[in-house]
Amino acid sequence: MELGTVVCREETPNTSTFYFVADKEVKVKVGLFIQVKVKQGLLIGRIEEITKTNRYFMQPETISNYETSINSNFPTDKWEFLLCKVYCLGILDKIIKRANYPVSPGELVYMAEDEHLKKLFKFDERGLHLGEIEAHHLKVNLNMNRVFQKHLAILALSGAGKSYATCVLMEELLNRG
Numbered sequence: 001m002e003l004g005t006v007v008c009r010e011e012t013p014n015t016s017t018f019y020f021v022a023d024k025e026v027k028v029k030v031g032l033f034i035q036v037k038v039k040q041g042l043l044i045g046r047i048e049e050i051t052k053t054n055r056y057f058m059q060p061e062t063i064s065n066y067e068t069s070i071n072s073n074f075p076t077d078k079w080e081f082l083l084c085k086v087y088c089l090g091i092l093d094k095i096i097k098r099a100n101y102p103v104s105p106g107e108l109v110y111m112a113e114d115e116h117l118k119k120l121f122k123f124d125e126r127g128l129h130l131g132e133i134e135a136h137h138l139k140v141n142l143n144m145n146r147v148f149q150k151h152l153a154i155l156a157l158s159g160a161g162k163s164y165a166t167c168v169l170m171e172e173l174l175n176r177g
Contacts, residue, residue: 001026001110001111002023002026002108002109002110003020003022003023003026003028003032003034003084003109003110003111004020004021004022004023004026004028004084004108004109005020005021005106005107005108005109006018006019006020006036006103006104006105006106006107006108006109007019007020007021007083007105008105009083012102013102013103013104013105014102015088015098015099015100015101015102016087016088016099017085017086017087017088018045018085018086018088018102018103019083019084019085019086020034020083020084020086020109021081021082021083021084022050022081022082022083022084024081028047028050028082028084029047029050029135030047030048030049030050031046031047031134031135032046032047032111032135032136033045033046033047033089033111033112033117033133033135033136034046034047034086034109034110034111034112035109035110035111035112035113035116036103036107036108036109036110037107037108038091038099038101038103038104038107039101040091040093040097040099040100040101041091041092041093041097042091042092042093042116043088043090043091043099043103044088044089044090044091044092044112044116044117044120045086045087045088045089046086046087046089047084047085047086048085048086048087049084049085050082050083050084050085051082051083051084051085052080052081052082052083053080053081053082053083054079054080054081055079056079086109088103089120090120092116092119092120096119096120111136112136114136114138117133117136117138118138121140122143122146123138123139123140123141123142124141124142124143124146125141126141127141127142127143127144128141128142128143128144128147128169128172128173128176129141129172130142130165130168130169130172131168144173144176154166154169
């Protein structure tokens, strides 16, 4: 599914971040994984931030001069758009690698396909089921040998679900005997 088009903003696109303008008819949200074709392969990224903007409302002094609603005089809704900030996770080719060249402005942005996310995160169909990637309804199954190979740390901000993740992990282990 096509989501939008890469644009230039401040010092982007660069190798770690870029912005795209979302098409009006698509619903994007923070946490959604995206894909963009690049020379090296297929870049996978994650929407980190979404900003709603409108040219009509960028000049406060202009707005304050109108005694009636500016919406009744101008088609303000036609200038409203969503600007999405994307963090680049990696490039899928034969192997997974870091982005070493920025995505080109004007490139089309698509919702990441499930198969590409499985490859990037190395999900295992028979692995420990920890939940799902909310925006994609993709099951997160991790290979038990890879998870417990040496050390395991569950790190996140307060309230992000560390205790819950630990409980789910323990439950999965107990169910497997």
